[in-house]
Amino acid sequence: MLYLDKKILLQLCAVMAMFSLFSCKPNPETFAIHTPIYPGSGENVTFSLKKIDGNVENVKLYETVQTINASGAVTATSATVLLQEWNNPGFPIQFVKSGGYASNRIVNYRFEVYGNDKHYTHDIKFATRPYPVSNQPAPVYIVGDINNVLNLVFIPDTDMNINTFYNAVKVDIDEVFHGEDYIRRFRNSYNFFINPFTGHAHDYDTETRDHEIPSNWDQLSFAQGKVILHNRDIRDFAEPDKLLFSAEHYVKGTLLHESGHNFYRLADEYGGGVHWQESELPNNWSSLSACQSAAAGRGMSSADAHQMGTSGWYKLCPASCVMESSGTAMHPYERPCRDRILYSILHRAGGE
Ligand SMILES: [Zn+2]
Ligand SMILES: [Zn+2]
Structure with missing residues (x-):
């Protein structure tokens, strides 16, 4: 039965991916x-x-x-x-x-x-504000049952002015999660929270590769993403085992990129990043031949398969995908990444 359920889910994914590729945009879309x-x-x-x-x-x-x-x-x-x-x-x-x-x-x-x-x-x-439930993050933009949608907790870094932080959370919801052309169609699939306690983001290049977590960390296990918004200009990174990542509060493309690691288990698409191959609908492949043979099923051609730098890992997305191009500009999730996003949201809707 488990096998059958999974097969049905994958077929549904394929149908919906086709639908998303060929259907018109929503009219109206608000x-x-x-x-x-808050x-x-x-x-x-x-x-x-x-x-x-x-x-x-x-x-x-x-x-x-x-x-x-x-x-x-x-x-x-x-x-x-x-x-x-x-x-x-x-x-x-x-x-x-x-x-x-x-x-x-x-x-x-x-x-x-x-x-x-x-x-x-x-x-x-x-x-x-203040949310009266001690040690709990405050719900600031709730659209669905926390058991069936993706939940993101914004954590202020110790280096942030709190009013700047609150405003950044609003801008990030509005211009990142409602801004990217594909994920905004799932506007009822993301809840957002603000944590009452601070964390501190580390620089991937010059500091230990573990962010400092807030004192109420154990209360945040319900969330599929936890992001420390900071002011310092550093190299951001995700800790997938903790579902934790960092982003400069004003750098929207980085927030989109790092949340891609946590929410959908998308791997990096640049040489020198972190690479792995998911068993279902990956965006990285460990061999050129596997990448080429997946191409047709992912809306691409085998000629799109190429190595990321000299990493020995392969991908189908063009350079315009946000999993390659992060930073200040907001790049989109390209088609192979969209397949994985849809798969993740469907699983989450089923309570996984
Ligand atoms: Zn990355
Ligand atoms: Zn991609």
Whole structure:
């Protein structure tokens, strides 16, 4: 049975990969965010909806507010309130909640979007600051059950100004995970948290190759990714056994690259990186012949197979893939990497 289940899953992956390759982009395609991402008590909160593409005729914004206690249990829930409605809106849409929310609250906001004969929602939850549950990371952008989606905890480095850090988390959610053309289609597959305790990222070239973890590390085991956002200009790296990586808070391509190692077990695509071959839908191969024979099934041709530097490892992605090209610019995940991403998200949806 296990074998059959796996086979069915792989067939589904193949069908969905074909679908993603040939289908049109979503119409309309919109993204929602709130600012500040982790607001203090009484702080104004701005809700924004931006449009990537398509036709939007009507938008409604609702809120529901829960009161929570020190163990995170809900002790009261407000009525659901319509905050604003827009007809044939210009974008981005914004609504300012003047005076924000009290402490010990979980705010649930929902944009309902109508257009092109479609109707869908952005349903997002966030906590106000300080989150009352001690030692736990604060939920700041929650879209799904933590058991079925990818969870990322942002950890402030000791070298960061905390307000710069909070703003960087908002920018990274909005411009990295909602910015890359492929993974943003899975906007309901990523939850984001902010850790109340600091860590400290090390430089891969000049320091020991282990990041300093926060004091509540044992509470973070639920997350598939933990990232220390830092200010120092250093060479970042991932520790796959800890699902931990580092990134400069302002370098979006590095965040995308390093999260690729943790979330989907994608290997490096440059010579001198870290190479391995996953058993299912790898992006690195240990021989040229294996890489060539995988090409057709991965939307590439055998002529695309080539060695990464002089590493003795091979790949199909072009140099434009973010697993080769990280840094300030945001490069996309190319097709062979997209297969592995889809596979990982499907497994996670099944609770693995
Ligand atoms: Zn890497
Ligand atoms: Zn790639």
